[in-house]
Amino acid sequence: MKKNDILDKEFNSRDEEEIVIKEYIDAYSDMDDVESEELIENLDVKTIKAFEEAMEKVAIEYDREKTKGEILINYIRSENNLEEIVSLKELKLNPPEDLTGDDINELLQSVEDFVELENLVIIETQKDFYLYDSTLWTGQYAATAVLLKEKDTLEAIAQRARRDCKIYPRPLQISALKEIPYNYSEDEILGALARMKFDERYSDIDTVTASNGGVCIYSSDHMSERYAKALCEELEVEWKKQQ
Numbered sequence: 001m002k003k004n005d006i007l008d009k010e011f012n013s014r015d016e017e018e019i020v021i022k023e024y025i026d027a028y029s030d031m032d033d034v035e036s037e038e039l040i041e042n043l044d045v046k047t048i049k050a051f052e053e054a055m056e057k058v059a060i061e062y063d064r065e066k067t068k069g070e071i072l073i074n075y076i077r078s079e080n081n082l083e084e085i086v087s088l089k090e091l092k093l094n095p096p097e098d099l100t101g102d103d104i105n106e107l108l109q110s111v112e113d114f115v116e117l118e119n120l121v122i123i124e125t126q127k128d129f130y131l132y133d134s135t136l137w138t139g140q141y142a143a144t145a146v147l148l149k150e151k152d153t154l155e156a157i158a159q160r161a162r163r164d165c166k167i168y169p170r171p172l173q174i175s176a177l178k179e180i181p182y183n184y185s186e187d188e189i190l191g192a193l194a195r196m197k198f199d200e201r202y203s204d205i206d207t208v209t210a211s212n213g214g215v216c217i218y219s220s221d222h223m224s225e226r227y228a229k230a231l232c233e234e235l236e237v238e239w240k241k242q243q
Contacts, residue, residue: 069116
């Protein structure tokens with residue numbers, strides 16, 4: 001018997017409705033009697049119909065042939081969901097199924113003509129173009145992802161330190177750079193800080209040390225050394241005591 005033949009049966013009481021629900025569950029699930037009885041108590045035919053209609057729409061959408069714009073944005077979203085920004089060079093070398101490098105060029109040259117790409121953002125650097133979906137990522141997160149993709153460790157650390165000092169304000173704990181999305185080792189962090197000393201672009205970046213040896217990074221453009229040191233002590237010592 002088809003689902004609609006069961007769900008369209010008339011009933012005049014809750015007891016009769018539960019009989020219809022049980023027939024539906026018995027026909028289309030492998031629940032045991034205990035599970036079935038528990039579900040019947042909390043379910044009604046109207047809800048089941050709404051669920052079936054929603055699933056039918058999903059099935060139709062899944063079977064529908066996707067446009068090239070949909071294929072592209074779905075791929076970008078899938079990569080963003082994996083915490084990856086999409087490199088255009090890599091994308092054209094290994095395009096998604098049913099897309100070619102020429103298709104990608106055509107889509108990106110006229111993004112405004114494709115409604116499917118309305119949330120696509122393109123970041124240009126000296127090395128590449130990078131793509132992300134603005135409904136999934138903020139611009140700041142994407143900018144950081146680009147620096148990590150290009151392995152620009154110095155710039156990634158400096159930008160994070162400046163932002164933390166300006167916005168919160170607080171110095172950047174080295175421990176934060178060992179976490180997602182950076183995942184730097186201590187050697188990478190210390191090596192980057194050492195190289196910054198010889199690069200004028202990072203003349204504002206320096207470190208302070210708490211009484212327990214914890215190191216924080218700050219920007220002198222946004223806070224004084226004295227203030228950074230006091231905050232570092234609070235973060236590395238006092239706050240950790242409360243954990």
